[in-house]
Amino acid sequence: MRESKKARAERVDAILARLDAEYGTEYRCYLDHETPWQLLIAVILSAQCTDARVNIVTKELFKKYRSLEDFAAAELSELEQDIHSTGFYHMKAKNIISCCKDLVEKHGGTVPRELSELTALAGVGRKTANVIRGNVYDDPSIVVDTHVKRISKKLGLTKADDPEKVEYELMEVLPKDHWILWNIHIITLGRTICTARNPKCSQCFLRELCPSAGGMKG
């Protein structure tokens, strides 16, 4: 049985209402930062690493490197040690130095707003670029990370496996005013209830709206 378009739209509205009621409608960022370029570096470091670990590392990192110029001039081996515990440290360090050099030399020390300009930076892919666009510039954008992909699929809002396809399918389903918030709400849900291992469906406030929780009939 395939869910009708109207039924799905109503279910999405109900899901969004419950997420808003549970988590609020104010955007919060899990990565500590004071400036856009600090957020960019934090997101680069967050690849396959918990945000809690990134925050431990950036707390000291941003004391040591106080500007984009400091990062651009960093010694590779030294920066590798500074970010070691986030994993993938060799590539991340190389990318951060290259990225910050570009920001200083080609973007006047600012973080660009366009998706194409962001993804042209070393270490910045579609997901990282969309975090910047949403959080820094309030441009409606859907961030597809591991949680968003997993939970959007479980909720039956996409069947795609490619993150970019997930992003486009979610754009069809979600109202634009919830694009930015979707990511942060789903991450919050994914860290506490709808975890990758042992999801607590019985405790989930979306269980009656979720095909994977067995809460939907027919």
Added chain:
DNA sequence: CTCCCGATAT
């Protein structure tokens, strides 16, 4: 497609 890679929970 493979590789990058440490920390943590289970």
Added chain:
DNA sequence: ATATCAGGAG
């Protein structure tokens, strides 16, 4: 021991 974590590059 193994799965997973605010992915991206070659």
